[in-house]
Amino acid sequence: SYVLTQPPSLSVAPGQTARISCGGNDIGSYSVHWYQQKPGQAPVLVVFDNNRRPSGIPKRFSGTNSGVTVTLTISRVEAGDEADYYCQVWDSGGDHVVFGGGTKLTVL
Amino acid sequence: QITLRESGPPLVRPTQTLTLTCSISGFSLRSSGVGVGWVRQPPGGALEWLALIYWDETKRYRPPLQSRLSISKDTSRNQVVLTMTNMAAADTATYSCAHTTGDGYFDLWGRGTLVTVSA
Numbered sequence: 001s002y003v004l005t006q007p008p009s010l011s012v013a014p015g016q017t018a019r020i021s022c023g024g025n026d027i028g029s030y031s032v033h034w035y036q037q038k039p040g041q042a043p044v045l046v047v048f049d050n051n052r053r054p055s056g057i058p059k060r061f062s063g064t065n066s067g068v069t070v071t072l073t074i075s076r077v078e079a080g081d082e083a084d085y086y087c088q089v090w091d092s093g094g095d096h097v098v099f100g101g102g103t104k105l106t107v108l
Numbered sequence: 109q110i111t112l113r114e115s116g117p118p119l120v121r122p123t124q125t126l127t128l129t130c131s132i133s134g135f136s137l138r139s140s141g142v143g144v145g146w147v148r149q150p151p152g153g154a155l156e157w158l159a160l161i162y163w164d165e166t167k168r169y170r171p172p173l174q175s176r177l178s179i180s181k182d183t184s185r186n187q188v189v190l191t192m193t194n195m196a197a198a199d200t201a202t203y204s205c206a207h208t209t210g211d212g213y214f215d216l217w218g219r220g221t222l223v224t225v226s227a
Contacts, residue, residue, distance in 0.1 A: 001118075034212035035155075041153065042204060042217040046173030054215065086155050096168050097145065097157035099150060 002091040002108045015103035016073040020103045022087035029088040037102075038083045046085075047072060076107075076108030083105045110134035111206050112144070112218035120195050126223060128187040130205030137183045139163055141210035144188040146179065148201040149220070156201075159212050162210065194226060195225045 005023040012018040017085045023033060032050050035043040045054050049090035050070070074081055087100040110120040116128035130144055146159040160168045167178050178191045189206060202222045203205070206214035 019160060031212055035214075037155075042219050043206075043214075044217075046217050048211070048213045048215070088155075088213060094171065095169060096170060097147075097160065099147075099155045102154045 001094055002089070002097075002098050004087055004089065004098055006085075006087060006100040006103045008101070009104045009106065011108055012074075013075045013108045016077055018030065018081070018105055019075050020072040020074075020087075022070040022072070022100050024070075027070050027089075028065060029080055030065075030091075032053070032063065032065055032070045033088045034061075034063055034072045035086045035088065036081075036083045036084065036089050041088065077105075078106055079107050081105060094103060110207055112207060112216065114203060114205055114218045114221040116203070116221050118222060119226065122196055122225060122227055124195050126190075126192045126195050126199070127166060127222065128190045128192075128203055128205075128223075130186070130190070130218065132186045132205075132207070137163055137186065137188070137206065138179050143208040143210055144181070145189075145206050145208060145214060146190045146203060147206060147214070147217075148199075149201045150198075150201045153201070158192075158195050158203075160208070161188060197225050199223070200225045 034047040036046045046061045050065040051063045054098040062073045084102045086102045116163045143162040145215035146158040149170040163181045176193045181188045202220040
């Protein structure tokens with residue numbers, strides 16, 4: 001089955017840019033979605049279809065899918081951005097949902 | 109306003125069957141394209157998708173767990189029910205339901221319910 005790979009952790013200073021990667025075989029052919037999950041809270045969709053933001057999500061959150069690399073970028077990182085971030089795709093080949101292993105973002 | 113709320117037993121014994129209910133409001137399970145999925149998360153672990161049911165009764169399951177899972181909906185009661193058989197300690201997790209419009213992602217989630225499997 002399809003596998004999405006994320007770095008387990010990332011540390012960034014406030015005001016800097018966080019870039020969280022998500023890797024998978026032929027990932028350029030997938031629409032990738034990103035969720036933010038703060039401790040004790042439900043996941044929140046922050047980017048869908050590679051680079052689209054739901055209403056209410058700050059423009060600081062953006063996504064790219066270059067065909068080889070998929071990245072969630074958080075600009076001007078704030079303390080409130082500290083959370084776990086998960087990428088996700090719909091694997092049409094297997095007809096099911098796949099999540100990455102998650103990346104814990106720490107704001108120094 | 110779309111909301112989802114999970115309910116179920118906080119504790120189940122090994123080998124028992126778990127039944128969870130997702131009560132929805134703000135949308136209809138009859139609406140074209142609409143679906144509800146179940147996702148679990150072990151303590152300190154990652155999100156793991158389990159099952160999905162669409163407005164037209166189409167169902168999808170996580171392949172390794174397919175033989176243990178069953179998802180159904182009661183449109184009149186605005187509920188989606190997930191059952192998982194032969195529960196084991198490794199199934200201890202927070203179980204959440206989430207809404208999808210059929211575009212491959214979950215745009216709204218319930219808060220989840222913690223299920224512990226222990227004798």
